[in-house]
């Protein structure tokens with residue numbers, strides 16, 4: 068019999084990790100509950116049930132993201148379902164990430180080399196914000212190519228301004244605030260900033276339609292899917308926004324957690340520094356297996372996305388549990404990743420855990436999601452995190468400022484370390 072838990076909506080919004088720790092402490096990796104926005108849900112970290120969920124055609128993705136529609140629009144991969152979702156993936160993914168590892172490495176190195184040396188000796192800085200600047204510059208260049216400096220900076224500033232207009236989750240999630248009074252209202256500012264980002268993308272679209280420039284964006288603008296209609300302008304705008312926004316803060320936050328775990332573990336830090344120095348300055352991510360393992364282990368302990376959301380389009384069954392139509396099923400990374408039946412010492416940071424073959428964690432480890440909706444940016448994010456971590460470690464030594472005070476906090480839909488975390492550069 069699956070237990071039913073009562074969860075305070077406020078506690079869930081503030082700290083889902085805390086709530087899930089409570090469930091684990093009671094021995095529950097699967098339970099039913101009611102959650103804010105989602106209503107009645109089955110939540111599970113059991114790999115057998117998660118495997119079942121990922122194969123069940125009546126449990127679909129896409130509908131769990133309504134609150135993000137004002138940001139990404141109706142035509143985003145994260146919102147689409149069925150045939151149109153498949154067409155978009157087939158058009159977008161080959162252009163984004165296959166066969167362009169060199170470009171991903173070159174662009175990330177370029178921005179790391181430009182920004183990391185600006186961190187002064189003894190400077191205290193918010194690592195999450197700092198990394199988010201690097202990853203935003205990188206994703207702009209990876210999508211639009213090597214734009215003239217002024218145009219690149221315009222994109223950067225428009226996106227930062229738009230993001231700051233919904234940094235308070237209430238602006239997006241409280242419909243009562245959706246009143247457009249121009250610049251004097253939060254919603255008005257959100258709409259104005261959004262239309263400026265859209266205008267930038269549409270301008271860029273007109274240019275690459277007139278004169279293709281070989282960039283990812285240009286290739287997508289001219290792409291013809293094997294089946295179905297090509298992407299319309301609205302669809303391209305929606306997808307570009309999705310990749311720009313979801314393609315940088317998630318990576319920055321995951322890397323911020325990796326720094327938090329690594330810097331709190333002296334011997335793992337030294338091992339990481341030794342690997343970086345032996346591999347040399349231009350080493351590709353493949354030459355840094357310990358760094359990659361430490362990052363994967365950090366994503367196990369602190370997945371920035373806590374759970375996936377699957378919607379039952381028909382009454383169905385998960386294990387012995389009957390799932391009613393129009394209810395939600397949440398494969399939960401946090402529960403799965405700390406499942407004591409799968410992981411030894413589930414709450415410890417074991418930096419080299421993923422050096423050994425990690426395929427035994429099938430359906431028990433999925434920080435990037437599952438099945439036909441698995442994160443479209445996963446190959447790039449993994450390369451990028453290893454590379455940026457190596458650039459940081461090569462640049463100097465860092466320490467956590469007040470490590471005992473760092474706790475998981477919500478930043479819209481992801482969980483980040485409080486304060487960024489704050490780091491201090493201490494030595495060469």
Ligand code: HEM
Pocket residue numbers: 128144145146156206309310313314315317318319321371372375376434435436437438439440441442443444445447448
């Ligand atoms: C460490 C960084 C990242 C993490 C932890 C992460 C995590 C996730 C997760 C959990 C999902 C949901 C998958 C599912 O429902 O099964 C997802 C979807 C997605 N991610 Fe990421 N992501 C990261 C980086 C990126 C990057 C760099 C990009 C783009 C450049 C990106 C673009 C997307 C897109 C477009 C989707 C929707 C896929 C679909 O529904 O077809 N993500 N991501």
